Amino acid sequence: MTTPTDPLVSTEWLAAHTNDANVKVLDASFKLPGVLPLPKDDYLAAHLPGAVFFDVDAVSDHSNPLPHMYPSAEQFGRDVGHLGISNADTVVIYDAGGWVAAPRAWWMFLAFGHGNVRILNGGLKKWRAEGRPVESGEAKPKPATFKASYDSKRVRSMQQLIANVESQAEQVIDARAADRFEGRAPEPRAGIRSGHIPGARNVPYNLLFDAATGTMKPLDDLRAAFANAGVKLDAPIVTSCGSGVSAGVLTLALYRLGITDTALYDGSWSEWGQEKGPPIATGRAGG
Numbered sequence: 001m002t003t004p005t006d007p008l009v010s011t012e013w014l015a016a017h018t019n020d021a022n023v024k025v026l027d028a029s030f031k032l033p034g035v036l037p038l039p040k041d042d043y044l045a046a047h048l049p050g051a052v053f054f055d056v057d058a059v060s061d062h063s064n065p066l067p068h069m070y071p072s073a074e075q076f077g078r079d080v081g082h083l084g085i086s087n088a089d090t091v092v093i094y095d096a097g098g099w100v101a102a103p104r105a106w107w108m109f110l111a112f113g114h115g116n117v118r119i120l121n122g123g124l125k126k127w128r129a130e131g132r133p134v135e136s137g138e139a140k141p142k143p144a145t146f147k148a149s150y151d152s153k154r155v156r157s158m159q160q161l162i163a164n165v166e167s168q169a170e171q172v173i174d175a176r177a178a179d180r181f182e183g184r185a186p187e188p189r190a191g192i193r194s195g196h197i198p199g200a201r202n203v204p205y206n207l208l209f210d211a212a213t214g215t216m217k218p219l220d221d222l223r224a225a226f227a228n229a230g231v232k233l234d235a236p237i238v239t240s241c242g243s244g245v246s247a248g249v250l251t252l253a254l255y256r257l258g259i260t261d262t263a264l265y266d267g268s269w270s271e272w273g274q275e276k277g278p279p280i281a282t283g284r285a286g287g
Contacts, residue, residue: 007106007255008121008216011130014092018049024089024141026054027124030101030245032188033067039096046134048094048120048127052083052141056101056245059108067189067243070155070266076112077148084141091117097125097214099205103248107264111155112148119252125214156238156265162278164238165198172197173231175205175241175250176269183282188242192273195280197240202285203229205241205249222253230286233259240265240272 017023027047029039037045043053059079060068071079085091091109095102102119109117120127128134156170164170174196179185181202183195196202207225209216216222226233237254241247244266254262272278 007117007119007252009092009118010121011127011132014048014120014127015132017090020090022089024083024085024091025049025051025120026083026085026091026093026105027051027095028054028056028093028101028105029095029124030056030104032242034188042096044138045136046124046128047136047139048124049133049135050139051094051135052139054083054093054105056104066267066271068245070108070111070150073112073148073150076108076150077146080109080112080148081144081146082141084144085146086144087114087147089116089144092120093117094120094123094127097123098211099123099209099214099216099246099249101245101248103252104245105248107154107248107251111151113151114146114148121216122214129213153261154263156263158265158267158271158278161197161238161240161265161272165278168199170236170238170263171231172200172238172240172265173226173229173250174200174202174269175239175246176202177204177206178202180242180269182284183280187269187273189270191275192270193275193277193280195273195282196269196285197272198279198281200240200281200285201229201231203231203250205246208249208253216253216256219257222257226254226257233257237262238265239263240268242268243270244268 239247239250
């Protein structure tokens with residue numbers, strides 16, 4: 001197996017390539033419902049030069065009541081084209097530095113057939129800490145044509161996960177905090193039960209980056225976080241979380257470890273945890 005290209009780029013690299021015509025920068029910052037100011041307002045106040053806002057809620061299937069589910073390939077291509085991105089571009093995605101939504105957007109691009117996509121290590125937090133320039137207001141990109149094709153192998157549905165509870169063919173790793181995973185804390189979304197998918201493992205996504213700098217931890221630390229949770233890196237993996245966003249942090253960390261064929265459970269706990277959803281487990285993983 002060939003070693004994948006590291007999806008992360010440094011602030012130094014991006015600063016040197018900000019003016020490249022085919023480098024397009026996206027701010028994919030995201031917050032849980034009810035947290036203010038809104039990510040779009042944060043973007044308008046300060047963003048990387050030329051960056052366009054990628055709204056995880058907008059680039060989604062609006063016919064689905066679940067939060068920000070994957071759109072069709074046609075819609076993804078149309079929405080991304082409106083952001084000024086073509087198939088020939090190098091896309092660099094960042095978020096505020098808390099590692100929430102940039103990996104989700106990165107995985108969406110990969111799932112829709114665009115391999116030339118990277119994540120800014122440290123995001124806006126590291127960029128600003130280094131005194132680099134920011135802009136305010138909204139960028140006005142020139143629309144481009146983006147043709148998307150959907151790779152269903154990168155995404156899982158609830159039906160597939162229900163079958164997997166029986167077969168245990170794939171390890172499910174949940175990115176939520178331990179108290180939510182174990183059912184000791186209420187979910188942030190109303191009407192959602194507390195607990196986890198039976199058989200799932202727990203690797204809270206905040207274990208994988210350095211909160212002080214916003215950068216992702218070294219590969220040995222990433223490997224240890226999965227090993228400590230009982231994850232076998234040589235067996236199939238599906239990532240999950242609250243609503244299919246922070247699961248991408250696990251997906252990214254695994255990708256950096258050379259495990260590029262994972263899948264993401266799009267509905268995640270906002271789907272599974274509904275009142276009439278499938279059986280749930282509480283307590284520690286494997287308990």
